[in-house]
Amino acid sequence: MISREKALSLLSTLRSLDESFETDSAELIDYALEWVEGIALNSEAENNSLAFLAAAKLNYLLALREAGVNPVSSFRAGDVSIGEDCAKALAAAKAVLDSALCDCEALVNLKSGFAFIGV
Numbered sequence: 001m002i003s004r005e006k007a008l009s010l011l012s013t014l015r016s017l018d019e020s021f022e023t024d025s026a027e028l029i030d031y032a033l034e035w036v037e038g039i040a041l042n043s044e045a046e047n048n049s050l051a052f053l054a055a056a057k058l059n060y061l062l063a064l065r066e067a068g069v070n071p072v073s074s075f076r077a078g079d080v081s082i083g084e085d086c087a088k089a090l091a092a093a094k095a096v097l098d099s100a101l102c103d104c105e106a107l108v109n110l111k112s113g114f115a116f117i118g119v
Helices: 004-014 026-039 048-069 084-103
Strands: 072-076 079-082
Touching: 004 026, 004 048, 026 048, 048 084
Parallel strands: none
Antiparallel strands: 072 079
16 A cells, blocks of 8 residues: 555645645545556555655646646737746646656556457
């Protein structure tokens, strides 16, 4: 099981958290932890890499949520611009998540599909 406290501690190195963060974002925190436990080959192992993956996933979800607040910086007929700050923050959060996934490649199973062997 991935430690909630460890994941939040690691998240605090990626972004500043206010005192009400844990209660205000409880569902997102739970989702990120459950997502990592769902793809982890051994979610019972206490592993800092998996805790960081949960923190990175949560950081990305928070960046998406923040971008959704006011992502449009300008609007003209047929032209919508996403704010540069939002785009940079999303790109940075995605890069951290991708890096964490690479670091955990041997610890997780991201292949969740099926294939037809024959008809």
